[in-house]
Amino acid sequence: MAVRRNRFAVITDAAIELVAELGMRGLTHRAVDARAELPLGSTSAYFRTRKALIEAVVRRLADLDRADVDRADVDRADVDRADVEATGPPTEPLGPRDLDLLAGRIAGLLDQWLTSGRTRTLARYACLLEATHHPELRDILSYGTASRTQARALLARAGAVNPEQRGNHLVACVDGLLFDRLVGAGSLTAPPPGSEQSRADLHQAVRTVLFAMAGTDLPETGDPPTRG
Amino acid sequence: MAVRRNRFAVITDAAIELVAELGMRGLTHRAVDARAELPLGSTSAYFRTRKALIEAVVRRLADLDRADVDRADVDRADVDRADVEATGPPTEPLGPRDLDLLAGRIAGLLDQWLTSGRTRTLARYACLLEATHHPELRDILSYGTASRTQARALLARAGAVNPEQRGNHLVACVDGLLFDRLVGAGSLTAPPPGSEQSRADLHQAVRTVLFAMAGTDLPETGDPPTRG
DNA sequence: TATGTCTTTCTACAGATGTAGAAGGACGCG
DNA sequence: CGCGTCCTTCTACATCTGTAGAAAGACATA
Numbered sequence: 375m376a377v378r379r380n381r382f383a384v385i386t387d388a389a390i391e392l393v394a395e396l397g398m399r400g401l402t403h404r405a406v407d408a409r410a411e412l413p414l415g416s417t418s419a420y421f422r423t424r425k426a427l428i429e430a431v432v433r434r435l436a437d438l439d440r441a442d443v444d445r446a447d448v449d450r451a452d453v454d455r456a457d458v459e460a461t462g463p464p465t466e467p468l469g470p471r472d473l474d475l476l477a478g479r480i481a482g483l484l485d486q487w488l489t490s491g492r493t494r495t496l497a498r499y500a501c502l503l504e505a506t507h508h509p510e511l512r513d514i515l516s517y518g519t520a521s522r523t524q525a526r527a528l529l530a531r532a533g534a535v536n537p538e539q540r541g542n543h544l545v546a547c548v549d550g551l552l553f554d555r556l557v558g559a560g561s562l563t564a565p566p567p568g569s570e571q572s573r574a575d576l577h578q579a580v581r582t583v584l585f586a587m588a589g590t591d592l593p594e595t596g597d598p599p600t601r602g
Numbered sequence: 603m604a605v606r607r608n609r610f611a612v613i614t615d616a617a618i619e620l621v622a623e624l625g626m627r628g629l630t631h632r633a634v635d636a637r638a639e640l641p642l643g644s645t646s647a648y649f650r651t652r653k654a655l656i657e658a659v660v661r662r663l664a665d666l667d668r669a670d671v672d673r674a675d676v677d678r679a680d681v682d683r684a685d686v687e688a689t690g691p692p693t694e695p696l697g698p699r700d701l702d703l704l705a706g707r708i709a710g711l712l713d714q715w716l717t718s719g720r721t722r723t724l725a726r727y728a729c730l731l732e733a734t735h736h737p738e739l740r741d742i743l744s745y746g747t748a749s750r751t752q753a754r755a756l757l758a759r760a761g762a763v764n765p766e767q768r769g770n771h772l773v774a775c776v777d778g779l780l781f782d783r784l785v786g787a788g789s790l791t792a793p794p795p796g797s798e799q800s801r802a803d804l805h806q807a808v809r810t811v812l813f814a815m816a817g818t819d820l821p822e823t824g825d826p827p828t829r830g
Numbered sequence: 831t832a833t834g835t836c837t838t839t840c841t842a843c844a845g846a847t848g849t850a851g852a853a854g855g856a857c858g859c860g
Numbered sequence: 861c862g863c864g865t866c867c868t869t870c871t872a873c874a875t876c877t878g879t880a881g882a883a884a885g886a887c888a889t890a
Contacts, residue, residue, distance in 0.1 A: 381867095397732055399627045402847060413869055424848065496734060502785050503728055504625055512786070542792070543779065543807040550778015551771065557730050558740070564770075579771040586814030609838095630877060641839055652878065 384410050385417055386434040389427065394496035398504055403427065425508075432501050432514050438494060443520035446483045468532040473588055476528065477581040484552050484576055489568045495556055518545050532588040544587040551579050612638050613645050614662040617655065622724035626732055631655065653736075660729050660742050666722060671748035674711045696760040701816055704756065705809040712780050712804055717796045723784055746773050760816040772815040779807050 388410035392400045403418040406427070410417070421427040468476075487495045505511035526541030534540045555567060555576065565571040616638035620628045634645040634655070649655040696704075715723045733739035754769030762768045783795060783804065793799040 395735060397735060398625055403849090404847075415869060415871085418849070419868070422849065496731070500731055503724070503731065506724060506785055507623060507625065539803065539806070540810075542782070543810065546778045546782035546807070547775035547811060548778070550774045550776070550781065553778065553781065554770070554774035557734055575767065578767070579774070582768075582771065582814050583775060583811065586810050631879090632877075643839060643841085646879070647838070650879065 381412075381416075381420065382430070383434075384412070385420055386430050389417075389431045390435065390497045391493055393431065393500050394493040398428075398500050401427065401431070428501075428504065428508075429511065429514060431497070432505070432511050435494065435498050435501060436515050439498065440520050442483070442487075442491075443524065446479065447524070468528070468588070470585075470590060473532060473584055473590060474581065477584045478577060480548060480584070481573065481577040481580045484548065484555075484580070485568075485573050487552060488555055492556070495552070499553065499556070518549070521545050521548075529588055532590065534588050540587045540589075544583060547583045547587075548580060551576065551583075609640075609644075609648065610658070611662075612640070613648055614658050617645075617659045618663065618725045619721055621659065621728050622721040626656075626728050629655065629659070656729075656732065656736075657739065657742060659725070660733075660739050663722065663726050663729060664743050667726065668748050670711070670715075670719075671752065674707065675752070696756070696816070698813075698818060701760060701812055701818060702809065705812045706805060708776060708812070709801065709805040709808045712776070712783075712808070713796075713801050715780060716783055720784070723780070727781065727784070746777070749773050749776075757816055760818065762816050768815045768817075772811060775811045775815075776808060779804065779811075 385406055389401055389406050392405055392409055396405075401424075403421070403424070404414060406412075406417040407414050417427065421430055501511065501515060505515055522541055522545050525544045526537050529540045529544065530537035555564070555572070558564065558567075565575065613634055617629055617634050620633055620637055624633075629652075631646040631649070631652070632642065634640075635642050638645070645655065649658055729739065729743060733743055750769055750773050753772045754765050757768045757772065758765035783792070783800070786792065786795075793803065
């Protein structure tokens, strides 16, 4: 059983790499065998049909992502610790300083997904697109569920006008910023990913959106980020 | 020549449909023939290699999208006509009313891409992902170039602090909102696409982001959009 | 009408792919 | 040790796919 569980992980991880590097088209039983350095036929034995293989990949991605978001736990904990003086009840409203801190943390998570986690992020988007024509995948891929929950709670605490709606908008916008950098859409002018400048730019964007969704005026910041 | 040009359009359009419905994996020479109701082998004759076929699809998508964005021409023209009294030079700063108008227009364009243009939008995202591992595609797919230009100009006119940067952020966020609705990520709670409620929600989101990026305070609006 | 040049259609074929089942082997249990 | 069960590996095969080239047809010009 332990061996079997391990095999599952080995296979799905190799599959994720393939999807990230070659797209959904590169996801074949034999290719996974080769990538995972398993004897030919292994993947086919574990996941008899291609659909089963894809589902396994999606499941794995969903698990990994959920763990990521939960671990990051953008709101809560440290924030309360950050402004210690306001150790009120959890409904204590978030101030601009808190939002600033949160923006930084969200940007950090995104940055991680763009650098060390780039493979998984690419695979995730590929699967999201795949889920468009395979509805059963969408149920597995509870995409953004964790982040959505956090965003709503966060905005509620910040006193946003409509936390449910705004939470969705926030997640969508932040995902947009992520995707934009992922595919390097504005590659001509954009700073190289992982650079300090890229990080700062991302931070700035997240900050702006977060404050907007929270319905709070942006506080004056010492460094109006200049670029170009 | 006219015939040939027509064939190109027929083939690439059929290919786009396939990509939208089945993903990149569904894009094969023979499948395109079938979909376009052309004799078997036609697509293979026009685009000998698969790479050539993909490039043709990407090229077509880029053309169609550019035309869309240019036609929409979110800024300019009507806006100047809208507040007639301020028929100043084109550098006349945009006021909140103008931004409101523009937000509505952007939302309208997005709505169109989500309903009647859904096929093309899906295909575009598939190609964007494909461009990740085929750099040569990225050059063709000048993704968001037109919209980015418009966004920068718009924000510059609105007096944003850093139009270049903010323009990119705006486009990224708006694309995020588009993608979110496209894949129906929050499908459980989201209103059905094309509905009036969906449109209103989208409008609200765009409005918020636009004002944030323009660095302008949101004016009080009579209808604080409630949902849920 | 004969000829040459395109375009279009058809055919071939090597290799990849999805899927199923047989063969082989480890391992615990009587 | 013999046996049954599960996991693993190997093999088979029908189908699909990419790609190339031959055959057939349209069409203008001499």
